[in-house]
Amino acid sequence: MRQFPNGVSIHPDFDALCSATAGRMITKLVDVQSRRGEATVVLTGGSAGIAVLAAVAAAPARSAVDWQRVNFWWGDERFVAADSPERNARAAWQAMLEPLGVDPMRVHEVPSTEAPGDVEAAAAAYAGELAAVAEAEELAEGFEEIDPRLPRFDVLLLGVGPDAHVASLFPEMAGIRTTDETVVAVRDSPKPPPERVSLTLEAINTAEEVWLVVAGEDKAGAVGLALAGAGPVQVPAAGAQGRAKTRWLVDQAAASQLPERLLESGN
Ligand SMILES: O=C1O[C@H](COP(=O)(O)O)[C@@H](O)[C@H](O)[C@H]1O
Numbered sequence: 001m002r003q004f005p006n007g008v009s010i011h012p013d014f015d016a017l018c019s020a021t022a023g024r025m026i027t028k029l030v031d032v033q034s035r036r037g038e039a040t041v042v043l044t045g046g047s048a049g050i051a052v053l054a055a056v057a058a059a060p061a062r063s064a065v066d067w068q069r070v071n072f073w074w075g076d077e078r079f080v081a082a083d084s085p086e087r088n089a090r091a092a093w094q095a096m097l098e099p100l101g102v103d104p105m106r107v108h109e110v111p112s113t114e115a116p117g118d119v120e121a122a123a124a125a126y127a128g129e130l131a132a133v134a135e136a137e138e139l140a141e142g143f144e145e146i147d148p149r150l151p152r153f154d155v156l157l158l159g160v161g162p163d164a165h166v167a168s169l170f171p172e173m174a175g176i177r178t179t180d181e182t183v184v185a186v187r188d189s190p191k192p193p194p195e196r197v198s199l200t201l202e203a204i205n206t207a208e209e210v211w212l213v214v215a216g217e218d219k220a221g222a223v224g225l226a227l228a229g230a231g232p233v234q235v236p237a238a239g240a241q242g243r244a245k246t247r248w249l250v251d252q253a254a255a256s257q258l259p260e261r262l263l264e265s266g267n
Pocket of ligand 1: 044045046047048050076078088158159160161162166167168193220
């Protein structure tokens with residue numbers, strides 16, 4: 001792995017990327033739990049996002065984390081049936097949450113199509129749950145307030161699409177332009193399925209650490225543009241930033257169009 005001071009880490013291939021990210025996640029959760037007792041992670045769907053979860057579940061060090069004291073949310077969800085193979089939460093349960101015996105009470109899913117109401121109702125319900133947990137957290141813990149509408153997110157994972165979308169915020173579409181909301185409903189996603197629910201960029205950027213996990217040649221252009229300083233409306237991945245840290249965790253193929261100047265002074 002090559003690591004750069006700007007938060008970019010380049011791994012030789014997909015498997016190395018996923019197992020290294022899993023190791024980082026376990027270390028981060030142990031650290032947060034030793035400071036605060038419990039930790040909160042925002043999960044992503046997508047190829048690398050789910051492979052990282054499977055790598056966490058398979059890592060020998062997984063038992064260093066108290067999985068009963070980790071809270072889970074999603075950066076985005078496809079608005080489909082609960083048992084649809086398209087659903088990000090279902091994939092996460094299969095890859096990690098079930099194998100680790102996570103307490104379902106700590107898993108905050110976006111409503112599926114079985115719930116009453118449309119995709120807007122699902123987005124409103126998710127925003128409501130975020131706000132309710134944020135309020136309870138503040139009363140119980142006296143946390144430093146970041147956004148009263150949101151719980152404190154310790155790590156937020158994002159995949160990046162070939163079009164540079166993150167969560168379900170697609171280039172030039174309404175979601176990426178939305179301000180003053182924590183959650184948006186998406187009806188016309190260019191990537192199927194068309195109906196989705198997503199955190200807004202404003203909500204994503206309240207996380208202490210944002211980790212963009214990206215693999216494959218088809219993502220190289222998106223990674224290159226995002227790190228070259230493109231604007232978030234055209235390149236949503238460019239706008240995702242953690243309050244304390246933004247990590248770009250990429251494989252060699254996804255790093256192939258990184259600007260040269262970003263690759264100086266790595267080790
Ligand atoms: O649709 C989605 O796509 C992105 C990226 O997925 P990938 O398979 O190209 O890695 C994912 O991060 C997002 O959660 C998901 O809903």
